[in-house]
Amino acid sequence: MNTLLRIDSSLRIKDSYSRRMGDYFVKQWILKHPDGSVIERDTAKKMTPHLTQQTFDAFLNENLYSEDLLLSDKLIDELYKSSEILITCPMYNYGIPSSLKAYFDLVIRTKKTFTYDNGIKGLLSGKKAHLISVMGGIHSLPGGMNPLETHLTSILNHLGITDISYFPLESTASPERISEKTELVETAIFKYLN
Numbered sequence: 001m002n003t004l005l006r007i008d009s010s011l012r013i014k015d016s017y018s019r020r021m022g023d024y025f026v027k028q029w030i031l032k033h034p035d036g037s038v039i040e041r042d043t044a045k046k047m048t049p050h051l052t053q054q055t056f057d058a059f060l061n062e063n064l065y066s067e068d069l070l071l072s073d074k075l076i077d078e079l080y081k082s083s084e085i086l087i088t089c090p091m092y093n094y095g096i097p098s099s100l101k102a103y104f105d106l107v108i109r110t111k112k113t114f115t116y117d118n119g120i121k122g123l124l125s126g127k128k129a130h131l132i133s134v135m136g137g138i139h140s141l142p143g144g145m146n147p148l149e150t151h152l153t154s155i156l157n158h159l160g161i162t163d164i165s166y167f168p169l170e171s172t173a174s175p176e177r178i179s180e181k182t183e184l185v186e187t188a189i190f191k192y193l194n
């Protein structure tokens with residue numbers, strides 16, 4: 001069965017472009033996969049704790065305990081259950097939201113989601129990822145990725161995920177033509193899924 005893990009990270013619960021496009025993606029995805037299921041994870045509504053030495057030590061030594069280890073196990077379980085991962089990501093101060101970074105700091109775990117023997121090998125290969133990146137200004141070079149896409153692509157590749165689709169929306173701070181630009185991204189999502 002197809003399972004989509006949706007990860008949202010905008011601090012704006014209302015009027016967020018990344019959440020709006022995430023809603024659109026999920027609606028279209030369900031039409032395509034009527035038997036599929038969706039797992040929702042929201043790093044802004046329910047903050048992921050920052051990685052601490054206690055938790056990192058527990059990652060490396062199974063005899064040690066950390067409360068956040070249980071959360072890390074749960075988040076990793078959600079990733080393994082999913083065949084596809086949708087990440088909606090606004091730009092904050094030139095990067096991804098700190099809550100989303102904290103999420104990845106908890107799921108990037110040696111022997112759990114990657115191994116490090118002869119170089120790095122991600123253990124989540126075979127899954128698809130979809131990135132909706134949204135920013136107030138313009139940050140991508142012509143024909144190139146924006147910094148959110150570059151960072152998240154490195155993270156996903158580290159986990160073994162290389163099949164990634166990209167849906168960027170830039171200049172949300174400029175009100176002119178914003179609905180037209182949003183509709184263009186939604187059309188790209190529609191074409192991708194149909």
Ligand SMILES: Cc1cc2nc3c(=O)[nH]c(=O)nc-3n(C[C@H](O)[C@H](O)[C@H](O)COP(=O)(O)O)c2cc1C
Nearest residue numbers: 010012016017018090091092093094135136137172
């Ligand atoms: C704390 C904060 C920092 C931001 N930093 C940037 C930035 O560095 N570059 C940029 O283009 N937009 C920046 N923005 C604008 C957001 O990326 C923009 O409003 C985007 O639409 C937010 O996504 P959302 O609509 O899903 O909430 C920032 C917004 C906030 C709240």
